[in-house]
Amino acid sequence: MSDYTFITTEEHFLLQDALKKNKQQLIKFGLIGFAVTLVVATIPQVYLYTHNNMGDADDSMLSYKNLWFWIWLMSFVIALIFSLIKLTDIRYWAIKKDLTALQKATLQAPMEAVYIENNDSQTNIMLAQNQKKRLYYWMRGALDGYRAGQEVEITYARYSRVIISINKL
Template sequence: MSDYTFITTEENFLLQQALKRNKQQLRKFALIGFIVLLVAAIIPQIYLYTHNTLGDADDSLFSYKNAWFWVWMICFVIALVFALIKVTDIRYWALKKDLVALQKATLQAPMEAVYLENNDTQTNIMIKLDNQKKRLFYWMRGALEGYRAGQEVEITYARYSRVIIAINKK
């Protein structure tokens, strides 16, 4: 790896576009969490109040009147949203940090693996560094055609998010 240099204006716009897509993903996950919260909160109430007496239903742990029910539900939704973020590998916070630091680096190494993610809107590239560590880099502009594992590449990337700004075959 080389020393870090400053990101140009054009590269800054590329990172802002990636941040915008990541923000859309976060909003989508929050909406999914809210819908799951509604469904998981309403269906047990319907079942509880139709199959039990009013007093028994109000005393139940699954009653909407019980504070622990809402604590459990909100914790479940938060865990779901963060699980979706982890599974889809959203780079939102790292991209925000890159847009503040404005630093990039360049490296030249062979690709260990190349695979598509997020409905073919992102290409992830595993690079094996000189010290035998593997690092994951992210091409946020869709499918990256013509790149295969084993090829030597030169990558210019944002420092914190490891979002690829430019990639060239060697």
């Protein structure tokens, strides 16, 4: 692995594009959280107030007047959003840090695994280096022709490990 060097203007635009895609994913997850909140906050209220008298409904744990209902609901929605972020491996904050630091590195290593995720919009590559396995991210869709066991040379952003360029050796 070489020392970190500065990112060129073209590479900066590639990282900005990756940041834009990650931001769209975060917005989508926020909208999912809002929709879940709306549904989960509305359905119990309708059921409570149509099947019980007003006093019993107001005293229920599922009443909108109960503080614990809102704490539980917001905790659930926040956990849902963060689990979606973790499952889809959003790199938003690391890419923002890369756009501030503007550092990249180059390394040569054999690929341990190659897999595509996020509806074929991202390829993840695991490289074995110095008895460590690290995951690197190709954010420009499916990367065809690369298989486990091949030796590659990649240039990547320092913090997010987003691959800027990749070449077979």
